[in-house]
Amino acid sequence: MLILILLPVAFLLPPGAEAGEIIGGQEAQPHSRPYMAYLKIQRGNETFRCGGFLVAENFVLTAAHCEGDEITVTLGAHRLSEQERSQQKIPVKRQIRHPRYNRETTNNDIMLLQLHHKARLTKKVGLIDLTSAHRRVSPGTMCSVAGWGMTSLTNTTNTLQEVNLSVISDKTCYNRYHYYYRSSMMCAGDPDDQKSVYYGDSGGPLVCCGVAEGIVCKCMENSIEPPVVYTRISHFMPWITDTMRGI
Numbered sequence: 001m002l003i004l005i006l007l008p009v010a011f012l013l014p015p016g017a018e019a020g021e022i023i024g025g026q027e028a029q030p031h032s033r034p035y036m037a038y039l040k041i042q043r044g045n046e047t048f049r050c051g052g053f054l055v056a057e058n059f060v061l062t063a064a065h066c067e068g069d070e071i072t073v074t075l076g077a078h079r080l081s082e083q084e085r086s087q088q089k090i091p092v093k094r095q096i097r098h099p100r101y102n103r104e105t106t107n108n109d110i111m112l113l114q115l116h117h118k119a120r121l122t123k124k125v126g127l128i129d130l131t132s133a134h135r136r137v138s139p140g141t142m143c144s145v146a147g148w149g150m151t152s153l154t155n156t157t158n159t160l161q162e163v164n165l166s167v168i169s170d171k172t173c174y175n176r177y178h179y180y181y182r183s184s185m186m187c188a189g190d191p192d193d194q195k196s197v198y199y200g201d202s203g204g205p206l207v208c209c210g211v212a213e214g215i216v217c218k219c220m221e222n223s224i225e226p227p228v229v230y231t232r233i234s235h236f237m238p239w240i241t242d243t244m245r246g247i
Contacts, residue, residue, distance in 0.1 A: 023163065023194065023195055023196045023197065023198050024163055024193070024194055024195030024196065025161050025162050025163025025164070025195060026161065026162065026163075027159055027160070027161055027162075028078070028146055028159075028160040028161060028162040030078040030079075030160075031076070031078055031086065031123070031124040033146055033160070033162070033207075034054075034076070034122075034123065034124050034125055034126035035053045035054045035055075035126055035127055035128035035205070035212075036051065036052075036053060036054075036075075036077070036146060036160060036204070036205075037051065037052035037053055037054055037060045037062070037073050037074065037075055038051065038052075038073070038074040038075075038077050038080060038148055039051065039052050039060075039062060039066055039071055039072070039073055039074075039113075039203060040071065040072045040074070041066060041067075041068035041070075041071050042068055042069050042070040042071070043067075043068040043069055044069065048066075048068065048200075049148060049149070049200045050062055050063065050066035050200065050202045050203040050204075051146075051147040051148065051149070051200075051201055051202065051203045051204030051205075051216065052066070052073065052113065052203045052204070053128050053204065053205040053212060054075060054119060054125070054126070054127050054128065055127060055128065055130055055212070055240075055244075056127065056244055057118040057119050057121065057127075058114060058115045058117070058118045058119070059112055059113065059114060059115065059244055060073055060092075060112070060113040060115065061110070061111075061112060061113075061130075061205075061212070061215065061233075061240070062110075062111050062112075062113060062202075062203030062215065063109045063110065063111060063202045063203040063215050063216065063217050063218065063231065064097040064098055064101040064108065064109045064110055064111040065103070065106070065109055065202065065217070065218040066111065066202055066203045067095055067097060067111065068095075070091070070092070071091070071092040071095065071113060072089055072090070072091050072092070073089070073090050073091075073092060073113065073115060074087055074088070074089050075087065075088045075089075075090065075119050075125045076088050076122065076124040076125040077160070078159065078160050079158055079159050079160075080148060080158040080159075081158040086122065086124040086125065088119055088120060088125055090115045090116055090117060090119060091115075091116045092113045092114065092115060092116065093114045093115060093116045094113070094114040094247075095111060095113055095114075096111060096112040096113070096114065096243055097110075097111045098110045098111065098236065098239065105180050106180065106217055106218045106229070107180070107182055107184065107185075108184060108231075108236075109215070109217035109218055109231050110215060110231050110233075110236050110239075110240075111203075112240065112243055112244065114247060128205065128207070128210075128211075128212050129210065129211050129212065130211065130212050130233055130237065130240065131211050131212060131213050131233050131234045131237070132234060132237065133234055133237035133238060134234055134235070134237075135213075135234040136186075136232075136234065137167050137186065137208050137213050138167065139166075139167050139168060139169040139172075140166055140167065141166065141167045141208055141209075142164055142165075142166055142167075142208075143164070143165055143166070143167060143188055143206050143207055143208035143213065143214075144162055144163065144164050144165065144206075144207050145162065145163060145165060145188070145197055145201070145204055145205065145206050145207070145216060146160055146161060146162040146163075146204060146205075147160070147161065147197060147200065147201030147204040147216070148160060148161070148200060148201075149161075149197060149198045149199050149200030149201030149202075150198050150199035150200050156200070163195050163196070163197075164195070165188040165189045165190070165195060165196070165206070165226070166188065166189070166190050167186065167187070167188050167208070168187040168188060168189065168190070168227040169187075170183075170186070170187075172187065172227070173185070173186070173187035173227060173229065176227070177229060180229075181229070183232075183235065184231065184232050184235040184236070185217070185229050185230065185231060185232055186206075186213070186214050186229075186230050186231075186232040187227040187228065187229055187230065188206055188214065188226075188227060188228060188230060189226030189227040189228050190226060190227070191225060191226050191227060193226070194225065194226065195226065196225070196226045196228055197216050197228060201216050202216050202217070202218060203215060203216060204216045206230050212233055213230075213232070213233055213234070214230030214231060214232060214233060215230055215231040215233060216228070216230060217229055217230055217231045
């Protein structure tokens with residue numbers, strides 16, 4: 001099964017969008033997001049990519065659908081095609097999906113990756129703060145998301161891209177995704193402003209006021225334009241905390 005965020009429809013690209021842009025966004029300032037993790041996922045004979053983010057020296061948070069037979073995490077990266085001295089490549093020791101993850105509905109699409117060894121924290125490899133339990137971000141709040149996902153149906157990018165997105169009300173998202181939308185989810189992306197994530201951005205963080213509030217999850221197949229569904233991290237803070245403490 002392909003790791004995807006949106007159906008590959010050409011009209012997602014705004015007029016004038018160029019290769020190298022997350023949909024409607026731009027290249028991130030190099031190493032301005034030291035918590036970002038690139039996941040190389042081996043599943044059978046196929047290789048996939050996802051995003052993630054460093055939440056402890058030995059843990060990366062990502063989406064449950066980014067699971068694989070083997071996963072290698074790259075930290076400190078900006079341009080994947082270059083052997084940057086800042087990069088740290090660490091194999092994943094253990095993949096810990098949420099026990100109630102549902103592949104069909106994408107509910108509880110969250111996973112902790114325990115690294116084989118601790119990351120070395122530097123100016124270009126660092127942690128991001130997580131939200132607090134049960135916190136809900138107000139609609140209209142401007143947040144951002146970044147990733148190395150595809151920029152169109154045929155183009156991939158090896159340079160970290162970012163885009164600003166506004167949080168959408170639960171009511172609006174429920175009206176659109178009522179068969180799937182749960183209180184453990186949140187939405188971001190103005191439907192009148194064609195900016196969004198795309199293939200390969202799964203697992204990356206939705207960051208609001210410097211805090212990770214959401215995770216790019218696997219959206220429903222009818223999700224062809226913003227807003228896009230994210231896993232609401234605050235809903236899972238007790239599980240995240242207990243899981244990391246218990247290992």
